[in-house]
Amino acid sequence: MNPREKLAELAREQGASLASLSRMLSRNPTYLQQYITKGSPKKLEEDDRRVLAQFLGASESDLGGPKEKSYDPHDRREWVEVPRLEVDASAGPGAAGAQEQVFDAFRFSKRWLTEQGLDGARLSAIRVVGDSMEPLLREGDEVLVDCREQPFRDGVHVVRLDELLLVKRVASKGGGRFSLLSQNLAYPPIDVSADEFAVIGRVVWKSGRV
16 A cells, blocks of 8 residues: 555544645645645655654554664664673762773663663663662662763762762752762762862663662
C-alpha cells in the first residue's frame, strides 16, 4: 500500500475528513484530497507528515517517511560499553583520588543514550562510598558520569576538591562562589570558590541494589 492509499485508509478509520486534516495542517481544505487523487504534491512535507502520523496513530514511514531501522539486540553496534573505573567518589568526608583503571564495563543501548542526550564516549561509571548523599545515593551505588565539557548548571556532580573526589549537589551562589551540598542534612554545606575545586562530570544515572 502506497503512502497515499495508507493516508486515505487511516482517515476513514479515524472518521476524519481530508478537508479537516488539511485545515489541521493550516493548509487549503483541498490539500490532502489533491495529494491523494492527483499526486500533488508528490510527497508530504516532513512537518505535515509528522503531525498526521501523530494524529492518526501511524508511523511516519507509512506516510512516505524513511523506513524505521529495526532493532537487533544481538548487534554489537546497537550497544555502547561504558567503563567502570576503579575509583570511589565519596558521599562522606572525602576519598583520595585513585588510579582511573578500568576493571569492567556497563553495556547501554546506544538508542537509549541518544534519547537521553548522552555521548557514550564521554561517560564513565564510578562507585559511591559514604552516606552524605542518602537517600538519593547510597554506599555501593554506581553512578554514570557525563564528562563532557559543557556550561555549568546546578545538579549532582563528581568534583575534585584538593586531593579528594566527592559526589555532591553543586549549586552556584554567584560571584564565582559555589556550595557543595549533601543530601543528608547531617553534613554541612561546603562553600568554595571556582578555583578551589574542579567538576569532573555530571551524574546522570545511578544503579544500586533495592
